[in-house]
Amino acid sequence: MTKSHKDIPLTPISDTPSTMNATGLWRIVTPVVDRKKCKKCNICWKFCPEAAVRLVNGEPVIDLSYCKGCGICAHECPQKCIVMAKEGEQ
Amino acid sequence: MTRMVMTGNYASAYGAKLARAQVIAAYPITPQTSIVEKLAEFVAAGELNAKFIPVEGEHSAMAACIAAETAGARSYTATSSQGLTLMHEVLMWASGARLPIVMTNVSRAMAPPWSVWVDHMDSVAQRDTGWLQFFCESNQEVLDTIIMAYKVCESNGVMLPAMIIEDAFILSHTSEPVDVPEQSAVDSFLPQYAPELKLEVGKALGFGSLVKPDQYMEFRYKAMEGMEEAKSRILGVEREFKHIFGREYGGLLDRYRCDDAEVVLACAGSVASTAKDVVDSMREKGSKVGLARIRAFRPFPHDEFKALANSVEGLGVLDRSYTFGAAGAMYTEVKASAFSAQKKPAMKNYIAGLGGRDITPKILEKIFEDIQMATKRREGPEVEWVDVAGLPRRWR
Amino acid sequence: MIEVRFHGRGGQGVVIASEVLANAAFRMGFEVSAFPFFGVERRGAPVTAYTRIDKRAIRIKSSIYEPDYVVVLDSSLLKGVDILEGLKPDGKVLINYPQGKKLQNLPTRFKYFVIDATAIAASHGLGSRTAPIVNTAIMGGFAKICDFVTLDAVLESIREIAPVKEEENVAAAKEAYEKTVEAIL
Numbered sequence: 001m002t003k004s005h006k007d008i009p010l011t012p013i014s015d016t017p018s019t020m021n022a023t024g025l026w027r028i029v030t031p032v033v034d035r036k037k038c039k040k041c042n043i044c045w046k047f048c049p050e051a052a053v054r055l056v057n058g059e060p061v062i063d064l065s066y067c068k069g070c071g072i073c074a075h076e077c078p079q080k081c082i083v084m085a086k087e088g089e090q
Numbered sequence: 091m092t093r094m095v096m097t098g099n100y101a102s103a104y105g106a107k108l109a110r111a112q113v114i115a116a117y118p119i120t121p122q123t124s125i126v127e128k129l130a131e132f133v134a135a136g137e138l139n140a141k142f143i144p145v146e147g148e149h150s151a152m153a154a155c156i157a158a159e160t161a162g163a164r165s166y167t168a169t170s171s172q173g174l175t176l177m178h179e180v181l182m183w184a185s186g187a188r189l190p191i192v193m194t195n196v197s198r199a200m201a202p203p204w205s206v207w208v209d210h211m212d213s214v215a216q217r218d219t220g221w222l223q224f225f226c227e228s229n230q231e232v233l234d235t236i237i238m239a240y241k242v243c244e245s246n247g248v249m250l251p252a253m254i255i256e257d258a259f260i261l262s263h264t265s266e267p268v269d270v271p272e273q274s275a276v277d278s279f280l281p282q283y284a285p286e287l288k289l290e291v292g293k294a295l296g297f298g299s300l301v302k303p304d305q306y307m308e309f310r311y312k313a314m315e316g317m318e319e320a321k322s323r324i325l326g327v328e329r330e331f332k333h334i335f336g337r338e339y340g341g342l343l344d345r346y347r348c349d350d351a352e353v354v355l356a357c358a359g360s361v362a363s364t365a366k367d368v369v370d371s372m373r374e375k376g377s378k379v380g381l382a383r384i385r386a387f388r389p390f391p392h393d394e395f396k397a398l399a400n401s402v403e404g405l406g407v408l409d410r411s412y413t414f415g416a417a418g419a420m421y422t423e424v425k426a427s428a429f430s431a432q433k434k435p436a437m438k439n440y441i442a443g444l445g446g447r448d449i450t451p452k453i454l455e456k457i458f459e460d461i462q463m464a465t466k467r468r469e470g471p472e473v474e475w476v477d478v479a480g481l482p483r484r485w486r
Numbered sequence: 487m488i489e490v491r492f493h494g495r496g497g498q499g500v501v502i503a504s505e506v507l508a509n510a511a512f513r514m515g516f517e518v519s520a521f522p523f524f525g526v527e528r529r530g531a532p533v534t535a536y537t538r539i540d541k542r543a544i545r546i547k548s549s550i551y552e553p554d555y556v557v558v559l560d561s562s563l564l565k566g567v568d569i570l571e572g573l574k575p576d577g578k579v580l581i582n583y584p585q586g587k588k589l590q591n592l593p594t595r596f597k598y599f600v601i602d603a604t605a606i607a608a609s610h611g612l613g614s615r616t617a618p619i620v621n622t623a624i625m626g627g628f629a630k631i632c633d634f635v636t637l638d639a640v641l642e643s644i645r646e647i648a649p650v651k652e653e654e655n656v657a658a659a660k661e662a663y664e665k666t667v668e669a670i671l
Contacts, residue, residue, distance in 0.1 A: 004480025012203045025530035028497070028617075086614055095505070095512050095520075227547075260547050264521035265505055267512060360547040367545050450548045 023050070027069035029084040031062050037081035044073035044082060092270045098261030101229040101268050102168060102194040102254070103128035105236030107138045108276040109192070111166035112283075115143040115154035117173060120206045121262045122196045125168040148173035152180040152191075159189040160297055162288035164240065167191070170258065171198035171212040178216065184251045185220025185313065187298055190243030190283070191251040192236055197225075197359065198258040199445040207446020208258040210359065210411040214387075214419045220313055222252035222320055223388040225358035229268050231339055232256050234331065237271075241280050241327045247319040249285075257360040259446070271335055279334050321389045342391035344383035345398070347373065351380030353461045354398060356424055357408035358384040361442075361449045368454040379458050384420060392427045399428035405435045406461035410443045417473045436464040442476035453477060453485045487540040488634060489550045493569050494559030497529035499621030502647060503559065504535035506625045510635050510643035511539045519544045532567055539634065557628055558582060559603070559620050570596065580627050581669065582620055589669045598669035601627035601662045610654040610661075622648065626659030627666035637663050 033044075040058040052067040053060045060073070060082075074082040096104070102125045106114065114133070116126040132138035141158075145151045148169050155165035169177065174195050184191050197213045199205035213223065224239065226232045232254060239252040256262055289295065301309060325341045332338040340346075346366050348354050355365060362383035369381045382398060384391065399405060405428060409418025416422060421439035428437060440457050443449045453476060464470070477485040490507060494500035501522045508520035519538040536550045552572045558581040563569060573579070573596060583589065583600040592598065603623035613619035622644050629637040641656050648655045 002479040005478055006480045023528070026528050028529065095509050095518060257547075259521065259523075264519060264547070265508055266519045266544065267517065363545045363547045448549045450551070451546065 022065045023068050024063075024065040027064075027067065029069045029071065029086055030064065031067065031069070031071070031073055032083050032085050033060055033062065034081040034083070035059065037079045039079055041078060043076050043078060047072050047076045091272055091275075093267055094270060095265050096229060096268050097124065097263055097265050098226075098229040098232050098256040099124040099196070099263070100128055101233040102236060102256065103132065104268075104270055105233040105254075106166040106192075106194075107132050108233075108271060108273060109166070109237050109240045109280060110164065110277075110282075111138070111140055111192075112163040113141045113143065113155065113158035113165045114167065115145050115151045115158070115165070116167045116169070117145050117148050117151050119148070119170050119173040121198065121258045122168045122170045122173070122194070124262075125194060125196075129166075148176045149180055152177040152184065152193075155191045155193075156180060156184055156187065156189055157289075159184075159191050160187065160289050162283065162285055162290075164244075164283040165189075165191050166193065166236075168194040168196070170196040171200055174212045175200065175215065178219070181216055181219040181221060181251075183298070186309075188249040188313065188316065189251055190240065190249055192239045192243065193251070193253045194232070194236070195253045195255050196258050196262045197255050203445065205445045206258065208260055208360075208410070209444045209446065210255075210409070211444070213253070213255045214409075214411040214413075216253070217388055217419065220250060220317070221388060222250060222317070222324075222386065223255060224252065224386055225255045225384060226257075226261065227344075227360050227363040227383060229256075229261055229264070229266050230337065232261060233268055233270070234335070234337055235339070237276055237280060238324075238327050238331050240283075241330075242320060242323045244283055244285075245319070245323050245327075248316050248323050250313070250316045250320065255359065260360040269335075269337075275334055279330065317389050321386075324386060324389075339385055340383065341394075342386040342389065343394035343398075344385045345394075346381040346383065348380035348382055348398060348402075350378060351402055352378040353404040353406070353458060353465065354380040354382050354402050355406045355408060355454070355458060355461065356382040356384060356395075356420065357410075358387060358420065359410060361408065361410065361454075364449065364451060365454050368451050368458065371451075372455065372458060377458070377462070379462075387420065390423055390427070392430075395424050395427035396431050399431035399435055400433045402435050404437075404461040404465035406438045406440060406457060406464070408440045408442055408449075408457065412441050412444070421473070436461070436468055437472070438464050439473040440476050441473065447477060449476075450486070456485055487538060487544070488555070488632075489553045490537045490539075490555040490557065490628075491550055491553040492535040492537075492557045492559065493563050493567060494533055494535075494621075495529070495563070496531045496533050497617065498533075498559050499619050500533045500535045500559055503557065503621040503625055504537045506621065506640065506643045506647055507537045507628065507635065508539070509647060510625075510629075510639040511537075513642055514635065514639045516541065516634075517543050519547075523549070532563060553577065555580070555628070555632060557624060559624055564592075578631055580624065580631055580666070582624055583669070585665065585667065586670070589671050592671060594671055598671065599627065599631045599666055600669045601666040603627065603658075603662055606658050606661050606665070610651075610658040612651060612654055612658060622655040623658040623662040626662035629659075630663045630666040 603620035607618035
């Protein structure tokens with residue numbers, strides 16, 4: 001329902017933080033980390049453009065409610081321990 | 091000639107391909123992206139012999155086109171809203187440097203508020219840059235106009251760049267039947283770009299030099315002449331195009347059923363296409379209405395509007411943009427031309443369709459009726475915002 | 487003029503469905519127009535697409551408000567979206583829905599048809615198990631319920647448009663055509 005021009009602020013302002021914008025549904029492929037190969041170098045954490053990789057005891061934990069499946073972590077991992085699996089089949 | 095169903099964006103890509111663009115430099119932005127993707131496909135498949143330069147931003151896209159065109163290569167780019175306005179500085183360069191670059195602008199609303207949908211604020215804001223501006227109402231027109239624009243712009247007496255404007259989503263992402271001309275036919279219509287002066291290896295020349303106040307004006311005068319020459323060149327090229335391809339678009343001002351019209355609505359872009367249906371249905375009910383589609387906003391169809399003003403009782407102008415502190419830009423310019431006419435019709439400005447707000451046949455019918463009212467009672471606001479929530483008038 | 491509205495989610499091929507219909511009608515000699523409306527361009531978000539079909543060239547470029555047909559590629563939209571908005575009184579609705587299951591809470595004044603496009607698409611290997619591409623199957627169903635576009639035209643259109651698995655897509659559409667039935671309300 002369109003709001004009257006009298007009932008809106010001067011410019012559109014959102015009070016919903018981006019943390020509410022769960023973009024995990026965008027994924028077609030999902031990163032899967034092989035913990036045995038992981039050397040805890042933190043490169044995946046550094047490169048993730050969405051800050052969807054968190055470090056827990058130095059190990060990468062990917063927040064799947066935000067991860068959009070861009071594959072940059074898998075591409076940058078020097079150990080090649082991250083694999084992009086088809087969504088729903090990991 | 092092949093008839094295919096395609097989007098306005100693909101029509102742009104085919105236009106640039108058939109025109110044998112030699113350098114394409116572009117940066118992606120919704121809803122232009124598929125133009126550049128399609129062109130990249132053509133180049134990768136060897137169907138288009140062009141140098142494709144993926145640049146880091148729209149300012150660079152235009153800068154690359156300027157450099158390429160200065161070196162004698164036919165250049166093309168495409169953009170939209172935020173990207174177009176980012177290029178503004180270099181748009182001025184392209185025209186001042188007299189470079190016949192052709193660009194598609196997928197006309198989209200400016201932020202904030204953030205929007206990806208159609209309006210003309212971005213395009214209209216470039217009206218002072220010295221670029222030719224064509225507003226299209228169909229995908230066919232987009233394809234054909236890109237080809238015609240290169241011919242017009244590269245003419246000796248013109249040598250100015252042109253932007254071909256397609257409405258965001260309404261043309262860019264809408265699929266409709268398009269006749270794709272044969273390459274051989276386009277080649278016979280559009281010769282190779284062969285400028286007199288260009289950047290050449292072994293011949294040192296500086297382009298865009300400093301000019302002191304005692305000489306600057308003369309350069310601007312020449313550019314003015316180029317834009318004035320474009321008026322007749324556009325008509326001439328369209329006649330040639332019609333002869334070879336069988337299609338025409340009404341020149342600078344596409345007049346639909348205006349000859350005996352009492353009331354005419356002027357507008358630009360895809361809304362004109364819908365409005366032509368409305369003209370027909372209103373004519374069936376006995377209303378003598380007509381539609382004047384502003385196909386070329388630059389150069390402005392001054393003579394055509396002066397003549398139109400002389401022959402109608404009411405002339406309304408629908409702007410899909412707004413110039414804050416004044417009125418709709420198209421209205422302001424139409425009114426200026428009408429001022430030179432002997433007869434002064436009732437005139438009114440309708441601001442509609444901003445940010446992709448749909449302009450339905452019903453809304454257009456009400457606008458026509460409103461102009462009819464204005465011819466009888468010359469009172470009320472001269473500028474009216476259509477379909478804004480919270481205003482007393484209902485338009486849907 | 488015939489107007490069709492498609493409802494689905496981003497990633498299900500809603501826009502392509504509208505183009506398959508446009509292309510099919512175009513090959514049969516009609517004038518067509520097909521266009522999407524995106525809220526946000528992302529997978530999972532509701533997407534609406536439209537197709538207009540007419541004998542004369544289509545000049546109208548505003549949106550479709552009173553469709554003659556509504557096609558729903560994802561039945562989960564029945565809860566959040568008013569898929570029947572503006573549907574003409576004699577309008578027909580085609581929903582991707584398991585056969586034999588009752589359709590709940592829908593006004594009986596319209597004609598509803600169902601086809602389990604999800605199962606058909608999955609059985610022909612279209613898309614993934616969790617995200618099958620149902621658009622070609624549902625277009626087969628649409629050919630069944632409409633009176634202006636033939637199955638052959640739809641199949642030819644699918645062959646032209648499908649980027650991969652042409653014959654699987656065609657087979658899915660054929661199967662859906664056979665299995666589309668009136669819904670149980």
